[in-house]
């Protein structure tokens with residue numbers, strides 16, 4: 054019986070869904086102030102769905118709505134003012150028609166769309182977004198960037214009745230532990246660290262890894278000077294089996310969140326395709342940003358903007374720095390500043406279109422990035438003089454980045470997003486600005 058009721062509820066909720074492929078320019082910076090207490094309950098709401106398609110198109114299928122714990126994001130700035138990401142969603146109050154929340158993100162599906170598999174087959178990936186729980190009925194709208202023009206297109210919307218008894222309550226319970234508390238929840242960046250592949254007797258090993266992660270993050274600017282407004286909590290959620298799957302080596306592990314190497318057949322790309330399981334575990338602590346620590350020493354990881362970051366917990370050589378690099382991706386979508394030799398064309402960064410990433414430019418729409426940090430006497434492109442050292446470098450436009458050799462520029466010769474050194478001055482400023490938004 055329960056299954057029949059669930060199916061009917063899903064059917065009726067789907068009736069109120071619609072797809073609209075008209076191109077629109079999503080409002081970003083001009084939204085009026087929103088009184089948090091007027092529109093929101095103080096808790097978190099989660100919307101789960103499936104993102105499906107191939108390399109050319111995408112569709113959204115509703116899964117479920119869940120009520121979770123306290124809202125950890127800003128109460129003062131409910132509209133993300135940065136036009137980052139490949140995806141965007143917004144919440145509209147049904148009664149007033151007012152946009153009361155908006156956030157941007159990227160997904161594993163977006164990356165999969167660039168793989169050869171996506172040209173040959175269709176797939177769906179579980180996805181999920183969180184937002185402050187509205188008091189009244191609302192409309193959730195999803196947007197994606199057009200692959201060529203990079204303009205936002207509305208893809209899907211759904212009316213949600215907050216009195217619907219099918220809205221679930223978060224039921225998965227795990228213990229949460231404080232690793233570093235810098236400030237109050239509403240005015241701090243709240244990071245949650247999650248374990249995968251740690252068995253029940255490995256709690257202390259996981260918590261030691263969390264402290265190591267925290268120490269690694271705070272050893273890099275601008276995180277060092279912002280530690281008073283960053284909170285790091287860990288959720289202790291053991292796996293039945295130890296370790297991480299390595300499908301390319303024939304090894305499968307029954308871990309809690311399905312983390313694995315060989316994502317999209319790339320050995321070092323360590324991710325999980327089971328994002329809703331990740332959300333279930335994360336819901337046990339107040340959070341805005343998720344980082345998964347996997348019980349392995351093997352080099353590898355991944356990070357996707359406003360989705361999650363992931364890294365190996367074992368500290369071997371460069372692994373600690375990989376944490377911080379992947380966190381640069383997952384926190385605010387910083388682009389990779391490195392070059393792949395001989396690479397001249399990229400679907401990610403089409404010619405003539407400005408990348409949305411704060412640390413890359415094609416000089417198409419440079420204003421608002423680091424243009425005002427460059428001395429007028431600095432030539433474009435900027436070149437590192439032979440024999441010069443870091444103390445001689447200036448902020449400029451150095452050619453190469455985003456995996457391309459030509460036509461795309463970064464602001465400094467080296468960076469955490471290029472060669473795992475310190476964050477460059479451009480990234481440091483961009484991170485500080487993003488923290489100002491998150492902590493307002």
Ligand SMILES: [Zn+2]
Nearest residue numbers: 412468477480
């Ligand atoms: Zn940088």
